[in-house]
Amino acid sequence: MRAKSPEAKLLNPGPRVQHRRRLPPPSAPPLAQIRRRRAGPCRIWPPRPHPTPPQGSRAPARRISRGSRRPPAASKAPGRRRSLRSRRSPGSRLPPDSVRPPPSCRVHEPEVIRDKAAMHAWSRRRRVEGKVVALVPTMGFLHEGHLSLVSAAVAASAGPVAVVVSIYVNPSQFAPTEDLATYPSDFASDLRKLAATGVVAAVFCPPDLYVRGSADRPSAAGVSGGAVSCLEDAGGHAHETWVQVEQLEKGLCGSSRPVFFRGVATVVAKLFNIVEPDVAVFGKKDYQQWCLICRMVRDLDFAIQIVGSEIVREADGLAMSSRNVNLSEEDREKALSISRSLVDARTAALSGSNHSQHIKDQIVQTLAEAGGQVDYVEIVEQERLVPVERIDRPCVICVAAWFGKVRLIDNIEIQSTSSDKYNSVVCLSAES
Incomplete structure (x- = not known):
């Protein structure tokens, strides 16, 4: 065959070769879908149908060797729990509200x-x-x-x-x-x-x-x-x-x-x-x-x-105190005499027996009979803490006593509006 001259090649270059990009078959899904399915229960092509995961969840990723075939997702072992990651929302590092504790159960670390x-x-x-x-x-x-x-x-x-x-x-x-x-x-x-x-x-x-x-x-x-x-x-x-x-x-x-x-x-x-x-x-x-x-x-x-x-008290009336843990069971029972004596003193004051020395003597006797060692019993003004002879003004009855090796103090406030009418507010307390 006679070869073409260079001029002829320019005038008639021959059939044009078109270079096409190889496209996937029409039935193949986009690449993004293939990547998402790699984290799903099936990586075999063409993919087998499997249940659609719930909205906002992602199936756990699993390694599959080449050429291996996986049974359908429905044949997974029953009772197997999904990991916490599979219950998380996409892009979230915390589990959804359905698996988080209610606000009343959450703690705030100081x-x-x-x-x-x-x-x-x-x-x-x-x-x-x-x-x-x-x-x-x-x-x-x-x-x-x-x-x-x-x-x-x-x-x-x-x-x-x-x-x-x-x-x-x-x-x-x-x-x-x-x-x-x-x-x-x-x-x-x-x-x-x-x-x-x-x-x-x-x-x-x-x-x-x-x-x-x-x-x-x-x-x-x-x-x-x-x-x-x-x-x-x-x-x-x-x-x-x-x-x-x-x-x-x-x-x-x-x-x-x-x-x-x-x-x-x-x-x-x-x-x-x-x-x-x-x-x-x-x-x-x-x-x-x-x-x-x-x-x-x-x-x-x-x-x-x-x-x-105000003080917070135990169910039996003992004032809450850090030192209560050092009380023996017997001494703890005896220490209840402090609160009882102060309540009796308040009752006596409200009924008209408001002479301070008489009330103090009654408290000392109650504590001594219970086995306590009295440090002091005083009735003083609330603001200046000076002793009073009669409970005819706002005052506080203060007591300190030893029970075993533990020293406890209690007090009771009495708010008075006149010499014959009292509005008392109890404030039994123990040394912390």
């Missing part, structure tokens, strides 16, 4: 803060967010009485509240002969209880709030013959600034515990400076302590609202 500077910064951030910072100071080993303080902190403001619970066993309020070493503690249980409330935003549990010094340095209190706390006895002589409410700390518990209220006022002032709360909640278990804190806030111009919360 943030645990141990550093003073971090606690200070946390409170300021909450205040920038427009929240009221409420502080509930405790020494741990929480019970329902402490949790009632948390509820009172939430109710203290109509707006959003950020509740902080401090857990710190304060050594400066214990004398070396008292029960600092045996004070009960269970931090893990405390966190679980606070998380279950769902309202506690932070837990402040510093390792120490005091500056420690050399153990061989004598303290000023020891040199002058004054009282020494466990803080100074353990080498805390570097701390030398104390807060004292001079008049209110005298008498009642201050007579037998000379370092107690000095330590309480100092540690509460330190917590106020660190946390900077708008509201602070204290129980009336220790009535003298509550009055002392109110007076300190007034005199030192702390811009803090102090809320007093």
Whole structure:
């Protein structure tokens, strides 16, 4: 055959070759469907029909070797549970609401803060967010009485509240002969209880709030013959600034515990400076302590609202206290005489027998017959805590007694409108 010249090839190049892209057969699904089916129960081509998965779910991915044949999806072993991933919505990392616990069962884990500077910064951030910072100071080993303080902190403001619970066993309020070493503690249980409330935003549990010094340095209190706390006895002589409410700390518990209220006022002032709360909640278990804190806030111009919360009691009437765990079964039964004697005293006052000495004698007799060792029984004014001869004004009956190795204190408030008509509010309490 005669070959074409170059000019002829340009004029008649011949049949044009068309390069087509190879297309899948008409019955083949798009590539996206093939990829989705790789996670389904069948990867054989052509695919066998299988049940359509529920809307918003994805079948679990399974590896299949080449050439293997899988039985239909309906032949899966009965009773096999799907994984949590198969119940999740596409693109979601949480299970749908149908498998999540109801809101009432969810717990809010509070943030645990141990550093003073971090606690200070946390409170300021909450205040920038427009929240009221409420502080509930405790020494741990929480019970329902402490949790009632948390509820009172939430109710203290109509707006959003950020509740902080401090857990710190304060050594400066214990004398070396008292029960600092045996004070009960269970931090893990405390966190679980606070998380279950769902309202506690932070837990402040510093390792120490005091500056420690050399153990061989004598303290000023020891040199002058004054009282020494466990803080100074353990080498805390570097701390030398104390807060004292001079008049209110005298008498009642201050007579037998000379370092107690000095330590309480100092540690509460330190917590106020660190946390900077708008509201602070204290129980009336220790009535003298509550009055002392109110007076300190007034005199030192702390811009803090102090809320007093009533006592929460056991079913048998015993006031809830962290120290109740140290009572033996026999001593616990005997300790119920405190609440019974105070209720009888209130009844006597309401019936007209309002002479203070007579009522005190009746309480002492009741406690002694039950086997208690009386520390004091006093009837004092509610605000100034000075003794009264007759219950003709707002007053409080305060009792402290030992049962075994545990010291308990109770009190009952009596609000009077006149000398012959009383409106009493019971506030039986025990030392926490």
